Amino acid sequence: MTPPSTLTVKIRDFIDADYPALAAVQQAVWPQQTVTAEYLQHGDQELREHPRQPHFWRIVAEDHSGQIVGAASAVQWPGMFDPHRYHAELMVLPEAEGRGVGRALAEALWAHLQERGAREILAGTQEDRPRGLAFLAHWGFAEAMRFFDNVLDVQTFDPAPFAAAAQLAPGYRAVHLADLCAERGPDAAWAAYFAGFVQARADVPRTGEASPVLESEFRKRGTHPQFWPEAVLLAVHEPTGEVAALTELWLDPADPARLNTGLTGTTRNHRRLGLGLALKLKSIEQARARGAAKIWTGNASSNRPMLNINERLGFVKEPAWIEMQWFAPESEAKQ
Ligand SMILES: CC(C)(COP(=O)(O)OP(=O)(O)OC[C@H]1O[C@@H](n2cnc3c(N)ncnc32)[C@H](O)[C@@H]1OP(=O)(O)O)[C@@H](O)C(=O)NCCC(=O)NCCS
Structure with missing residues (x-):
């Protein structure tokens, strides 16, 4: 040939x-x-x-x-x-x-x-793409991290075994962003959402240090075509009014049967109380009510807490995305 x-x-x-x-x-x-x-x-x-x-x-x-x-x-x-x-x-x-x-x-x-x-270049490909991996290796890139897309079949998900886990711990209540805006006014509601988001995001594994999110930029998501404020689920800590945990579903740009998870996170003082799992269960219910077929979510392979929740719920892993990194020769010594 x-x-x-x-x-x-x-x-x-x-x-x-x-x-x-x-x-x-x-x-x-x-x-x-x-x-x-x-x-x-x-x-x-x-x-x-x-x-x-x-x-x-x-x-x-x-x-x-x-x-x-x-x-x-x-x-x-x-x-x-x-x-x-x-x-x-x-x-x-x-x-x-x-x-x-x-x-x-x-x-x-x-x-x-x-x-x-x-001095540093990040580029990725999937583990099942040998051409892409060889291409990046040829240009001097080495693996930095792996991420999985996890996919849940919403229609076959059985909520029955999770009935107790779907209840929030005493002292917390679930509310979506649109309702919190109606309760507190949009500025106070967005400020609470932003504060919870920033704290939870701080512990998301990534290949470099996260830059602070600017509140003015964050607020712009409200006008994003795929933003769905009723699917920004917040666990409010009732004694303080603060957002202790959140999960978000975003609409898909091309596929109405698919929803994509944004951040799921719990702020440090409120972890291991079942808030993350309870909110995810509520978001699955919302996806089902909307008639969605699949929920997609991306997680670092090192993020055991989040993977544990998703595995328990029945999310199925797609081939891993491999984030590869190149350092300029003089920068490498500093790593
Ligand atoms: C992942 C995260 C959202 C979990 O939130 P949480 O409210 O503490 O989780 P829950 O209390 O609902 O935990 C439910 C189950 O998840 C698993 N889990 C949660 N945290 C865990 C941990 N640190 N280690 C191992 N398993 C953990 C356990 O199975 C737990 O059940 P159990 O407490 O009965 O053992 C939280 O650790 C977090 O905010 N991390 C940083 C943000 C992040 O990485 N988000 C995901 C981005 S992809």
């Missing part, structure tokens, strides 16, 4: 008219991550407007007919911001793989990041 010939591509800057093609490439490469052009555009807009002014760069690979067959990006992720750290993404349409498109994109991306003086 003759090997496939090299595909000559033009690497050029991304333009707004490319969003539909970018979404199509991403959907083909990562079929499980449902995506739309509008969703990608909304995310990019948030990055452009972010007060941390993260660097953000996209390129595409176009074949001789003008079809986009691959794309790459580099971004200073605001949630884990460091001026020397970049998240890189590179995707090639499956039918164009093995023909030099990835290399052409990687060379352009690499030149861009070297020019910017990047």
Whole structure:
């Protein structure tokens, strides 16, 4: 068999008219991550407007007919911001793989990041993608962390064994964000939600130190097209009024039968009281009432507390996502 010939591509800057093609490439490469052009555009807009002014760069690979067959990006992720750290993404349409498109994109991306003086680059792929893993290893990346997508079949979930666990401990009550806004007024409700979120998020495992969430940015999620305020479930500690635990379900940009979990977290003083499990049970009930088929959630493989809850509920693991890391030679010594 003759090997496939090299595909000559033009690497050029991304333009707004490319969003539909970018979404199509991403959907083909990562079929499980449902995506739309509008969703990608909304995310990019948030990055452009972010007060941390993260660097953000996209390129595409176009074949001789003008079809986009691959794309790459580099971004200073605001949630884990460091001026020397970049998240890189590179995707090639499956039918164009093995023909030099990835290399052409990687060379352009690499030149861009070297020019910017990047000291750390994060990029990921799935454990069942040997080409992607070998590609990243070739560029000097090594595994940093693993994450699982966990999926629950909502329709076959049996709540009966969890009837007692679904009750919150005495002194706590469950309320969703929309009702808390009606009770306290939106500003006080969002402030309580924000305070609980920030504390719970502090212990989520990640590859670098989390940057503080800015309250002004946090509030913008209220206008996000996939935000569902009735599915932001909060456990309020009645004596203090504070949000002690939360779980969130977000609508999916492309699949109405799918819901995606945002943060599930319990603030440190309120852990091991069953709040996390009880809220998750209530969110499954909400998903069922909505007619959803699946709930997706992503967890670090090192996050035993969260995995224990999800395993107990019957979430099933998808192949792990492997976050790979590259350090500039002079930075490596400092790790
Ligand atoms: C994961 C987390 C939400 C659990 O919240 P919680 O309210 O303390 O959990 P619960 O009390 O409902 O625990 C229910 C069950 O989960 C398991 N579990 C919870 N914490 C655990 C821990 N530290 N170690 C092992 N198992 C744990 C146990 O099986 C527990 O049941 P048990 O107490 O009867 O043994 C909490 O530890 C947290 O906020 N972590 C940081 C945020 C985070 O990582 N979120 C997930 C992001 S993907």
